[in-house]
Amino acid sequence: MLNKLVIPENTKFEEGSIIIEKDAVIGAGCSLGYGIIGRKIVIGEKTTVEGDLVGDDLRLDAWCDVKGNVVSKGDAYLADFTTIHGKLTVYGDLEIGRNVKIKEGFEAKGLITIQSPLPVLIFLFVYLLELLRLGKLEEAEKLFEEIEEFENPFTVPNDSMLNLEVVKSDKDVEISGSRVLGNVRGKNVCVEGSEVFGSIRGTEILIDGARIHGAIEGTDVYIINGSEVFGHVKADRVHLEEKSTVEGALIGKEGVWIRSDIEISKEDIIKEEIEESVTEEKEEVQKDAQ
Template identity: 40%
Template sequence: MAEQKGLIIPDHTVMEEHSIVVQGDILVGNYAELGYGLIANLIVAGEHVKINGNIISRDDVRIDMWSEIQGEVRTKSDAYLGEFVKISGKLFATGNLDVGNNVKIDGGYDVKGWLVVRQPLPVVMFIFFYLMALLQLGSEEEVEKALEELFSDNTPENKILSIPNRAKIDLNTIRANTRAIVGSHCRLLGNFRSRSMSMGNHDTLFGSIRTSGDISIGKGCTIHGNLISTKGKVRIGRNSRILGKITADTIQLHETSKTEGALAALNGVTIEQDDLEGFGEMETKLFYGFLMLDDV
């Protein structure tokens, strides 16, 4: 599978004890390791992917070569398994099952449709056709524009969970060597490690965030951990709450946000204040160095 443009977590994603639940689709890059099962509409996994849990899909399931699933696979549609795929549990498919050579399903299978032993369409080709069908656009310019919107820097409004190549997600860690983009109304578990982080509104994270680039937290979020940016800026939106410390080159806090830890910023801390009377731009107060929020 081709490299995606980062870890993209859509709106309303929930990390439960054993599964990641998404309202839309899930795309998993090559060599990714997931300590969760997956529940979604369409689920597509690349080569050498390891998933420790059940896969439950309302649409197709496509798993590419040499991937391992430590659990059951259930789909209300068709299942496509590449060569040397291994499933430790049982496979249930309401539709058809297409399998490549040397596929191993320890728990057996229950398929209502046809069972065909052949090499299914490679995932990289399927992704191409999938995106074309999803976009339903005619010209190359429109397709390119839609793809940019699909994986933009803004809070994702789509419903696709995109996990990049070699990412690792488990109860303790959410790690990707790319940027991370989180939508709104999500409930996430684990410590983020990424190049940068952009989080939407009304999210809850039980963990810390550590990046080399900027960290942006939207409105009404609660972070049960620390925010650390080794080279960038941390910005906290209105009514958000940080239960740990914040460390960055610069820190920008809205006056309604709260933090229970210390603030450490080499180039200063800025407090945003709403301009309620409409005179000019938003007022700010600037502090330098290390301080507790109660000192402001």
């Protein structure tokens, strides 16, 4: 799930918060210069959140640091050494680990349990591996179905950075039907039906029916379906459909191709690295188990 940065449809970047229609899964070691408003919100260990967290259910792994308030309309899980600089409000049950700091107090309507919640991703993989080892395939399938309840979530890979200035990850970046603030930096970048107020830099870049208020720089750049770029485009190879426009300089070191129709899709840019991501996650589980 965390092998690419995904900003799904109808996501809005406001000055202080990212507003998400669905769920949010944030990896470990991330830096978020925003708060998050969504449904289910899961945040990996050692991640910093500069604003408020508001969701239907919340889970914060160990050493998370939230600068604002935290509000859960359902249950909340806070792992060891989590710090909340504002107030915690939980309308359901609260499960809390050791050495959790809540600087402006908390209110919980349901049951309060003090223990050490296991990090979410580690728990899922350990449990899944145990089910497969015992040959309980039906239960494993049910677990996958539960995981799939995170329907098209807002996803941020480990060690990524999001703030007013930059949206940065060393993984691929996929933006669909959203309004995004900040300069986008990723491995390969696909922007569909969105408006980005900032530049874009990556290796392979697809701009599909989008408006970009900044420069685009990459190796291979495709601009299609009436896209508008308010800045220069610089790449080794630039492919531009006739109905799309670029207001700045158009620079292709090896060439610029302008065609009436360019056949390219998101899948050609954002490669699904399933085997690689599964291997990496297994290695992380093994390290934590040692």
